[in-house]
Amino acid sequence: MSNPHVLILGAPGAGKGTQSARIADAFDVEHVTTGDALRANKDMDISDMDTEYDTPREYMEAGDLVPDAVVNAIVEEALSTADGYVLDGYPRNLEQAKELEDMTELDVILHLDVSRDELVDRLTGRRVCDDCGTNYHVEFDQPEVEGVCDDCGGDLVQRDDDTEEAVQNRLDVFDDNTQPVIDHYSDRDDFVAVDGERAPDAVWDDVEAAIESNA
Structure with a gap:
């Protein structure tokens, strides 16, 4: 394959x-993510679209959400130049899913299935070095010295969006917007649900097998 x-x-x-x-x-x-694609195309001329700004950069600098029409165009550009890809972080809603169907043909759709309780534990337990950005976890990936980065000695902190309240809000948004995308794909023959609660190597075995079987 x-x-x-x-x-x-x-x-x-x-x-x-x-x-x-x-x-x-x-x-x-290629690993295509919405964030990377936006950053790579932040100066794309979108003046011909019915948008408030003329480039994605202006939305990003203003802290505003980039409109779906712009995101769709950027993702389409990224996929058109990729010699094979794994698309991560798109589509986030049903409208984007319909756009994706016009952009490309998918060989396999993987859904990493993880319970809400496990997601909350993973996200609220994440700690990040305030200096170098290295990630740790209070249960799964602890530093040698509690609260201190192994790499640079910086302080480990919890990001604002990793607090319990913020995490629950993020998961609510996912349930409202992106869970319908998963439901939309779930009846397709190329859709594969993978138990994502296991160790990464065990998850990988199923992911690799699914791609080899479907692609």
Whole structure:
């Protein structure tokens, strides 16, 4: 199999980034994320669209959400130049899912299925070095010295969006907007649900097998 087109879905904290990186490495495809695509195309001329600003950069600098029409165009550009890909972080709603169907053909759709309680534990337990940005976890990936980064000695902090309240809000948004996307794809023959609550290596075994079987 060569150049598979993979879509990976899952809630925040499900492990999409970890598994996407392994997919990109194992199958020699690009890891396409909405954030990276936006940053790479932040100066794209969107003046011909009915938008408030003329470039994505202006939305990002203003702290405003980039409109779906702009995100769709940027993702389409990223996929059109990719020689195989794993798409992570898009589509986030049904409208984007319908746009994606016009952009490309998917070989396999992976859903990393993780319970809400486990997602909350993973996200609220995350700690980040305030200096270098290295990630740790209070249960799964502890530093040698509590509260101190192994790499640079900086202080480990909890990000504002990793507090219990913020995490619950993020998961509510996911349930409202993106869970319908998963439901939309779930009856397709190329949809594969993977138990994401296990160790990353165990999850990877199923992810790799699903791609090899479907692509």
